[in-house]
Amino acid sequence: MRPSQTVPATPQAWAEVDLDAYRANVRALAARAPTAQLMAVVKADAYGHGLVPVARAAREAGADWLGVATLEEALALRAGGDEGPLLCWLAAPGADFAAAARCDIEVTASSAEQLAEILAADVVPRIQLKVDTGLGRNGAFGDQWGELVSAAVDAAAAGARLTGVWSHLACADEPDHPANDAQEARFRDAVDDLRAAGLDPGLRHLANSAALLTRPSAHFDLVRAGIATYGLPPDPAMPHDVPLIPVMTLRARLAAVKRVPAGQGVSYGYRHVTDRETTLGLVPIGYGEGVHRAATGRAETWVRGRRVAVVGTICMDQMVVDLGDLPAERGDVVTLFGPGGAGEPTAVEWAQASGTIAYEVVTGLGGRIHLTHTDDPGRSR
Ligand SMILES: Cc1ncc(COP(=O)(O)O)c(C=O)c1O
Incomplete structure (x- = not known):
């Protein structure tokens, strides 16, 4: 959307973003997950709310981390002045991982092949490992996970900075769905795999907004909250007890x-x-x-x-x-x-x-x- 600087005195159509409401949501969500750090997810232009102003408001409200999908989004945050912990998780071949390292952006390796690509950069960023625990989307699945762990052991021995392990839920907005238990158990196994291989798993994270609101066992070290920070429920039928203000x-x-x-x-x-x-x-x-x-x-x-x-x-x-x-x-x-x-x-x-x-x-x-x-x-x- 067009940024606020270009708004004419009487625009025909406009979206007002209440950053005070946004900050209140971030604080309320952080209070709901007191043992975890909070990542404010600001991908896709902060869900259409404006990347840089929303990111600034997230930090003001105490968000420990920001999360985005692409490296381009992460670099836009750095260009907009953000200097805090920042993770991105979706990179096609050819992504400029050295630029990520220079800007102190953490990146995600979803396969041994992608880890090799990251390590090939002349400056290597901090890397988190992504395991597919059953979403069937991004992340190392099945045997790929074993390959990624082995590659991570070699990388760590060569001095790579591995800082976390994470995954994403498929059905968190249906709290009683059996996939939630299955994915959480698979995630715990993946963390154990890293420990068994002699690696420190670092920051462990699994929860999106829905799991933040309904599943404390999935909070681990960090929760990644997107839609709820914008004051919208992950699913209107999903009960929760955090007052959210649409932004x-x-x-x-x-x-x-x-x-x-x-x-x-x-x-x-x-x-x-x-x-x-x-x-x-x-x-x-x-x-x-x-x-x-x-x-x-x-x-x-x-x-x-x-x-x-x-x-x-x-x-x-x-x-x-x-x-x-x-x-x-x-x-x-x-x-x-x-x-x-x-x-x-x-x-x-x-x-x-x-x-x-x-x-x-x-x-x-x-x-x-x-x-x-x-x-x-x-x-x-
Ligand atoms: C990897 C990842 N984590 C967290 C989120 C935040 O999800 P939600 O907006 O449901 O909180 C998203 C958004 O889809 C995501 O892709």
Whole structure:
């Protein structure tokens, strides 16, 4: 998304990021895992909330670590001034591991082959080992893990700096899913494998937000919290006891209002036809901004203190809301989603309307939306 510096005085559509709420979430989550360090996961432009300002707020709130997927993201954090512990975990062949080392970025080896690539760099960074305990995605799986441990023993003997071992859960948002126990047991075995090979496993970590919230046995030395730091639940049905404040509010200004008779078709394909005389409002935001077209006919917005339905097909640049007899005017603020406290829809509701998860709703925003940050570290909650 566009950074805050470029926001015009009256943007058409913008996302407000409440960094005070973000800091409150980070603190509340850290308190829920008191025996572990906390890594704030800020990959994918901090889930669409703005990488550098969110990273700064994470550190202010006491996050011990930052975590990102790619080396490019990690380097962007260093360029933005971050100097603290920082891990990245996804590198295709050819990644510049020497640059990581020069910038004090820890990298992840997911196979013996990748460890060799990292060690081939002229400056070798600190390395964490990733074991696939059953996610079936990144990390050393099955025999690959034994190969990685052997390679790590050789690397350590040659002076490599191995600092941690970690894995990622497949079903943490379903706390009773048997895969959680199985993966945790496999992770403990992997840690034992390292010890049996004479290596210090270093920092052990397994938990994402869901496991942080529901599975203390998986906290180990560090928890990696992403979605919950943004105030959104990993799954709306997952019970937890940490008060989370949604950080992002998405707004636009009504670009037009018009009175139409009953029987008027609205937007492409006439998927909606008015059933009475009503006022339609034009909202200048659409799938070009990452608002899901699938929410057509299902989502609601908030205008002048009232819920207002999105009607007709959501287009690339715009969507239409049915204002009924609300005395709305061109220029009025339309809130698509926010924390929900005043009655406005939430990102979780938009996810349900779009047939997706809240992660995708916030992370997928972009295009012409301007990103603004409210930042008052002194404000208390
Ligand atoms: C390796 C890893 N750890 C932690 C997280 C954070 O997950 P969540 O946003 O569910 O807390 C992610 C995000 O997908 C991840 O890829």
